Amino acid sequence: MGLTLSISNVHKSYNGKHVLKDCSYSFERSGTYILTGPNGSGKSTFFRICTLLEDPDRGDVIFLSEGSAVAKTIELRRRITLLLPKVGVFNTTVFKNVAYGLMIRGINRDEMSERVMRALDFVGLEHKTNQKALTLSSGETQRLGIARAIVIEPEILFLDEPTASVDQENTEIIENIILKMKNMGKSIVVITTHDMAQAKRLADWLLLMKDGRFVQT
């Protein structure tokens, strides 16, 4: 097993309002973890803290590899990734969008091309390689975001509401992509969703969050 994540007693507040209260959980095994709960329950804040985009006010966020804690450097950030509910698309082709994460890691051109094509094929966008990314539909944009995340082969992948802004057809396509990732069983995938039926379809582990706490795991 590669990278694992342990969160213990994490607190976070904004302007005196407690958003996360004493959150603890360990993501230790590969598979799909579904985090569900009502709006404002703290799911997105939890994700930002897990992906090191924000620091908690109190508590520990510890990444472990081969039993040892991993320092929170850029190298660690490159082993995890987060897909936001709204995907930020670069004003260029679909190919170059997906290649971005590999380009900043200095991957050579041949390997980059091969990995990008494989990722695009995985999400069903292989026929849109040279299309301007800004002309994609919202569902395709979301799939582009998934391709861009998986192409860097993260050991822990966070998907924040990946189907919140897409139609039924694209929801099914994205669910199938997640199920394919789950079947590959290579990495830890953590997903937030409001849709309990979807949560049950995708989850290996189900986590329920309410008022900034895990109420059921």
Place this chain on the structure above:
Amino acid sequence: MDSIIEGFGKAFFLILHLDPELLSIILLSLKVSGTALIVATTLGLPLGALTALKQFPGRGFIISVLNTSMGLPPVVVGLFLYLLLSRNRPLDYMALLYSPLAMIVAQSILAFPFVAALSHSAIIKIDPLIKKASLTLGATSFQVTTAIVREARYGIMAAIIAALGRVMAEVGAILIVGGNIAGYTRVMTTTIALETDKGNFALALALGIILLMISFVINMALYFIQKKGSLQT
């Protein structure tokens, strides 16, 4: 009316026969303005990016100064530079007055706020999701900045072209610090002013036509860049 027609005739003759004096003046103009543009972009683009992407004390003041400086009268810039560079003045030891280098400095000062302020406007408009996307994909701070600046490329190109338009048409500052010396600091705009005074309309018109053509090319480039940018956003 006849003298104007005759002037145009002679002007086209000079252009079509690639008159050496005309060519040397055009070449120096392009050299001075091109170098000034490179200097202004090298300094202005990082400042535009910094003020767009970072919060720091004095940021608002800098933005206001840059916006105000876009309206700097060229003759005032020329006057200040003259006062600094002339005999027994603080920068006299540099011996820059009446040289192409002094003209480059003057034009750089005029172009700099255009590049900085318009780049700032272009970069600040970029969707904050671009920054988040770069960060979540593992970009360093420098790579995030590069990604945002790349997204603003059409706006930045427009800023640079606007600055080029400003310096190519400028006459006041370079006339004061360059001195309009034949074969050394004489450029298109200063030659037009001088030859008009002398009543030699042929050369003035020839240069005027070329200046208009350059201005037209600059504006066409600006139009296409803005069109391309708007099509892709």
